[in-house]
Amino acid sequence: MDHYTRIQLAIAYLEQHLQDEFNIREASAAASFSAFHFQRLFQAITGFTVLEYVRRRRLTEAACHLRNSSEGILDIALRFGYQSQEAFTRAFTAHWGMTPARLRKLDEQPSSSKMQRSIDFNDYRTRIGGQFHMNTPRLVTLESNWIIGYEFKTNLNDNQHYAEIPGFYHQFGTEQRFMNIPERTRPDIAYGVACRFEDDGAFTFIVGEESAAAAPVLEPGYTSIEIPGGLYAEFTVEGSGQDIRKMIYGSWLPQSNYERREGPDFEVTDVWKSTPEQLDMKIYIPLK
Incomplete structure (x- = not known):
């Protein structure tokens, strides 16, 4: 099993546990990597950290819940790992440029450029060869x-x-x-x-x-x-x-x-x- 397939197993784990406490050791174990090496590979391939990916995914899913459900803002905040509505609102506003309450009132969808979809590392497998050029060691x-x-x-x-x-x-x-x-x-x-x-x-x-x-x-x-x-x-x-x-x-x-x-x-x-x-x-x- 190659690196991309193994990292995708870790992505699947993270997706299944978006509403749980972030656990880098268990996510990396799903890919059969050490926690440090998994983070190093992920960051080198994608350009951002695992923790940043999880944060963006949670805020994307939270925005979808705000748009598509009547669930309270505090309940959504707690669902996605925030300890208070205030902390959630700060993070949400910094990412989306508006408060959760304002997003819920808007008719249009949030900016697609800021939405973090679940990563498919098969895409990186096909694209990465053109991004890097280096001598064979x-x-x-x-x-x-x-x-x-x-x-x-x-x-x-x-x-x-x-x-x-x-x-x-x-x-x-x-x-x-x-x-x-x-x-x-x-x-x-x-x-x-x-x-x-x-x-x-x-x-x-x-x-x-x-x-x-x-x-x-x-x-x-x-x-x-x-x-x-x-x-x-x-x-x-x-x-x-x-x-x-x-x-x-x-x-x-x-x-x-x-x-x-x-x-x-x-x-x-x-x-x-x-x-x-x-x-x-x-x-x-x-x-x-």
Whole structure:
């Protein structure tokens, strides 16, 4: 079963539970993905988050209920997960540009451009090839490796990670945090490791270097992580590394015959060969 079919199973779960409390873990389990990986795939393919999709679907269905039933506004608010009529009215007005009461009084239907229909990922299967163009990765088998670096926190939601990660690298370099890494073996090579993924989209991003220290005593804020050995897809960056990640998870992986295995993905930058205009970077995604 391919990625698109599996994600569609999660969509079916979400549709069946639109009126229940949002549960990303159960939705992702319906697709046989981890909660974090499901959110990353969904966001890379569609351009918006799972939570945003559910919010739009609920407000669309709420508008239909307002137009086609005599059910009270408070009852509709509670039906679609809002704790009060006031909270529902704020969200509804922000989305539709009018209050629930005004929509109910209007003769015309709400704007179709703001309606969120249930997604059919088969449409993405046919369309996505024309949206992304990227070089085929190399498949490489790597030995395990230890990285020591400074630990940053970020999140998938609202593309927070894309905005923040360049700043993590800048801070790591300008504050010379690499100087606190013991027994650096390749000081010209910087690692960015995405790991410790959480259900709500939060994850850790470690900027660091290879180290030979067996049992290091680390400064506050620093951590060590083992990059497991095994099969990886190696992508060479041309331009923005963040754009490449969108293509990897939005296009290449769903259309490949591979599964992403558990564990961190990471990027390796040759510091001396890179410039702000041209990165010398490779991105590695663990496969099985």
